[in-house]
Amino acid sequence: MDASYHFSFSLGVVGESGVGKSALVSCTQPDVDHYPTAGDDALADHGVRTRSHTYESRGAKYQITMWEVPGAPRYLNTVSRYAAMAAGAAVVFDLSRRATFERAELWLEKLDETSPGMPRVLLGNKSDLPADVEPEEALQLAKKYSCKYFETCTTQNEQVPEAFSTLIAGVVSQIPNPPEPSLLLRKRIQIGRALAENKSFRAALFGMEAP
Ligand SMILES: Nc1nc2c(ncn2[C@@H]2O[C@H](COP(=O)(O)OP(=O)(O)OP(=O)(O)O)[C@@H](O)[C@H]2O)c(=O)[nH]1
Ligand SMILES: [Mg+2]
Numbered sequence: 001m002d003a004s005y006h007f008s009f010s011l012g013v014v015g016e017s018g019v020g021k022s023a024l025v026s027c028t029q030p031d032v033d034h035y036p037t038a039g040d041d042a043l044a045d046h047g048v049r050t051r052s053h054t055y056e057s058r059g060a061k062y063q064i065t066m067w068e069v070p071g072a073p074r075y076l077n078t079v080s081r082y083a084a085m086a087a088g089a090a091v092v093f094d095l096s097r098r099a100t101f102e103r104a105e106l107w108l109e110k111l112d113e114t115s116p117g118m119p120r121v122l123l124g125n126k127s128d129l130p131a132d133v134e135p136e137e138a139l140q141l142a143k144k145y146s147c148k149y150f151e152t153c154t155t156q157n158e159q160v161p162e163a164f165s166t167l168i169a170g171v172v173s174q175i176p177n178p179p180e181p182s183l184l185l186r187k188r189i190q191i192g193r194a195l196a197e198n199k200s201f202r203a204a205l206f207g208m209e210a211p
Contacts, residue, residue, distance in 0.1 A: 004061060004192075004193065004194045005054055005061040005062055005063040005192035005193070005194055005195075006060045006061050006062065006191070006192050006194045006195040007060065007061075007062050007063070007175065007179075007184075007189050007190065007191060007192055007195065008062065008063035008064070008065070008189070008190045008192050009062070009063075009064065009065075009086075009087035009088070009171055009187075009188055009189045009190065010050070010064070010065040010066070010067055010085060010086050010087060010188070011064060011065070011066050011067070011086060011087065011088045011089060011090065011164075011167060011168075011171070012066075012067055012068075012069070012079070012082055012083055012086040012088075012089040012090070012111075013025055013066060013067070013068045013089070013090045013092060014068075014069055014071075014079050014083075014089060014090070014091055014092070014107050014110075014111070015071055015091055015092035015093055015100065015103075015104060015107055015123075016071040016093065016094070016097075016099070016100040016103050016104075017070060017071030017072050018071065018094065018097075018100075019071065019092045019093055019094040019097075019100050019125055019126075020092060020094065020125040020126060020152075020154050021068045021071070021092050022049070022068060023125075023154035023155075024090070024092065024123070024125065024152065024154055024160060025049075025051060025066050025068055026154070027154045027157055027160045028053070028066065028160065028161075028164050048067055048068070048069050048078060048082060049067065049068050050065050050066065050067040050068075051065070051066055052064065052065040052066075053066075055168060057168075057172060061192070061194060062168070062172070062192075063192060064168065067082055067086070069082060076106075076110065079107070079110060079111075080110060080113070080114045083110070083111050083114045083115050083118075084114045084115065085188060086115065086118065086188060087118070087119070087171045087174075087187060087188040087189055088118060088119040088120065088167050088168070088170060088171045089111055089115075089118060089119075089120045089121075089167075090120070090121050090122075090123055090163065090164070090167060091104055091107045091108055091111070091120060091121070091122050091123065091147075092104075092123045092125050093122075093123070093124055093125070093133070093138075094124075094125055094126050095124040095125065095126050095127055095129065095131045095132065095133050095151065096126050096129035096130060096131065096132050097132060098132040098133055101124070101132075101133045101137070101138065101141075104122065104141065105141060108120070108122070108141070108145045108147075112145070119147075119167060119170030119171050119174070120145065120147040120167070120170075121147055121148050121149070121150060121163050121164075121166055121167045121170075122138065122141060122142040122145070122147050122148070122149045122150070123149075123150050123151075123152050123163055124138050124149065124150070124151045124152070125151075125152045125153070125154065126152075126153060126154075127151040127152060127153045127158060127159070128153045128155060128156065128158075135149075135151070138151075148163075148166055150162060150163040150166075171187070171189070174187045174189070175187070175189060179191065179195075
């Protein structure tokens with residue numbers, strides 16, 4: 001794991017079983033080997049899978065940990081526990097299976113309960129398949145929960161980078177200037193080792209003179 005980041009935070013990927021959460025995480029992190037989920041999940045960690053990567057923007061390095069909770073109903077409470085630690089979340093449904101769209105609102109509500117105002121995106125995945133959900137309906141749901149909507153396809157990596165960049169930008173834009181630790185913690189963003197140890201960078205961020 002790269003310890004040279006300035007900030008770190010986690011993002012949740014939630015939604016019904018089989019909508020493509022694991023595929024989306026793999027798409028975002030192509031260098032990491034595929035990992036098992038769903039039926040073959042180890043119950044010891046409540047089926048939660050986490051993976052980290054670094055992301056750079058405007059000279060700052062972020063360590064981003066993505067976690068995915070399997071879509072089976074027995075994991076709904078696990079989501080709340082993890083959502084309480086996340087800085088942002090993607091709620092995913094399968095465009096070709098209407099029932100998963102109807103359940104997406106439950107996941108959005110659940111996130112609102114634990115993390116009101118947290119940056120989120122709504123993803124209608126599998127845009128390569130015949131759609132069972134009208135774009136207007138999904139846009140309306142996204143509007144109700146103040147999030148952006150993307151139609152993604154993991155097999156062709158369509159709209160996946162755009163969707164996660166938007167989510168990450170939403171989190172990054174909440175970093176206060178100066179990055180006061182208690183405000184950061186409220187947004188579930190941690191200060192990384194690079195920021196803690198790099199006095200000149202920290203000084204610039206805090207608007208102080210470098211020693
Ligand atoms: N056609 C199509 N199939 C996809 C797409 N994304 C994922 N899939 C397929 O959908 C199935 C389920 O994908 P997963 O990523 O395992 O779904 P999941 O949401 O992680 O499921 P759980 O872990 O059980 O909650 C797999 O067979 C994927 O190959 C897509 O964009 N288009
Ligand atoms: Mg999965």
